[in-house]
Amino acid sequence: MSVKKILFVDDEQFVLDGLSRLLREYRERWQFRLALNGKEALEIVNNDTIDMIISDVRMPEMNGLELLERLQTDEKTKNIPVVVLTGDQERSLKRQALDLGAVDLLNKPINKEDLVSRIDNVLKLKEYQDIIIEKKRALEEQLVISQKMELVGVMAAGAVHDLSNLIAIIIGYSNLFIEASSLNQEEALSMERIRRAGEKASDVVGHIMRFSRLDDTRTMVNIGDLVDEILSILEVTVPKPIKIQWKKPHEAIYLSGSAIKYQQVVMNLCINATQSMEPLGKGKLKVSIQKLPREGEGRPSVRIEVEDTGTGMDNETMKKIFYPLFTTKEPGKGTxxxxxxxxxxxxxxxxxIEVVSEVGKGSIFRVYFPLDEGV
Ligand SMILES: Nc1ncnc2c1ncn2[C@@H]1O[C@H](COP(=O)(O)OP(=O)(O)OP(=O)(O)O)[C@@H](O)[C@H]1O
Ligand SMILES: [Mg+2]
Structure with a gap:
């Protein structure tokens, strides 16, 4: 087992010394770093790999709450778990610390058993969290690849469609000449070659068309399970002050299609929503699914709603959001x-798809998919 690094932050040197002394027997498993305030702590965190932080709240220079805030806003540090030390009675401080992303609280004066078990739990949780973050990274990588494939597919499909029209013209005209029999033998032979080449090209295009449909295997996809899985991954990876609200419907709802494609739809909408709240450092992502009854001539459908309290969009942006390669994100962040x-x-x-958005308030994306009859 690798040695874990724990950073203690307290403005009283004797508390720091006390903590280190208290945990002396664990030195083989845990290595300790000490900081006298938030500022010093940030410096250490930026220059070393710290596995967890135990921090006091009241400190000069930068207090524990500010430290929490700063850690949350930096991609590199936002996943370091922080346990906050508070007095028994400090209820509002405790609340604030949890709201700012503290994973746990410890009452002062500290008791050794509590401290050890808290550290053990937090480090275990951190290990699980790292696994999930890695899973999300892999999933996002796959998403980018399948998005690019999709784009290539769309472009290829367009090109193939145009090609097959052009080939039909070549075959059609060469047939006309051959049937009109106004050509001499040599010309007729050349025309026959043109026709055969056209037919061959038509075969090749047919192959491409069939091949590009290959990955489109349709199954019955449980859309509640799919959203559940995506959100459980997002939950651990978005900054803590961004809350996720989602209630899986009791009844299983099945949509016919490819799970990867539904995953792309939900994942893209949810990632956009969380990205729109990241600059604000807080907010709420609300996801819901609802079965809607048949309306008039239409089929019954399923509505997937993704709502955020992020930056929102103005009308100019709204007009362009579905264009390929349109992004307002900084280079390297969005494609x-x-x-x-x-x-x-x-x-x-x-x-x-329907979009409602207001600058400064947030956005709602509503997607409707038709439900197969009898499902
Ligand atoms: N929930 C949202 N809130 C605010 N703006 C949004 C939201 N969703 C999309 N947008 C706007 O629409 C643009 C296009 O979104 P899209 O998902 O196509 O690309 P992207 O997020 O910029 O990059 P990519 O998804 O390829 O990483 C975004 O850059 C952003 O300006
Ligand atoms: Mg996006």
Whole structure:
């Protein structure tokens, strides 16, 4: 087992010394670093790999709450678990610390058993969290790859479609000449070659068309389970002050199609929503699914709603969000393919999308997919 590094932050040197002394017998498993305030703590965190932090609240220079805030806003440090030390009676401080992303609280004066078991638990949780973060990274990587594939697929499909029209013209005209029999033998032979080449090209195009449909295996996808899985991964990876609200419907709802494609739709909408709240450092992502009864001539459908309290969009942005490569994110952060692919998949499944947004308030994306009769 690797040695874990724990950072203690307290403005009283004797508390720090006391803590280190208290845990002397654990030195083989845990290595301790000490800081006298938030500022010193940040410096250490930025220059070393720290596995967890135990911090006091009241400190000069930078207090524990500010430290929590700063840790949360930095991608590199936001996943370091922080346990906050408070007095028994300090209820509002405790609340604030938890709201700012503290994973746990410890009452002062500290008792050794509590401290040891708290450290043990937090480090175990951190290990699970790291596994999930790695899983999310892999999933996002897969998402980018499948998004690019989708784009290539869309472009190829367009090109193939145009090609097959052109090839039909070549075959059609060469047939006309051959049938008109106004050509001499040599010309007729050349025309026959043109026709055969056209037919061969038509075969090749047919192969490409069949091949590009290969990965589109349709199954019955349990959409509640799918959202559940995506959110359980997001939950651990978004900054703590961003809350996720989601209630899986009791009844299983099945949509016909490819699980990967539904995953792309939900994942893109949820990631966009959390990204829109990240600059604000807090907010709420609300996801819901609802079965809607048949309306008039239409089929019954399923509505997936993704709502955020992020930056929102102005009208100019709203007009362009489904364009390929349109992004307002800084280079390296967004490719501008997310919603383009979302729209493409929704069209492919005869669905619909609605967007409501207000600058400074947030956005709601509503996606409708038709439900197969009798499901
Ligand atoms: N929930 C949202 N809140 C605010 N703006 C949004 C939201 N969703 C999308 N947008 C806007 O629409 C743009 C296009 O979104 P899209 O998902 O297509 O690309 P992206 O998120 O910029 O990059 P990518 O998804 O490829 O990483 C975003 O850059 C952003 O300006
Ligand atoms: Mg996106």
């Amino acid at each position: 501008g393919l997310g919603l383009f692919v979302v729209k493409h998949i929704i069209d492919q499944y005869s669905g619909n």
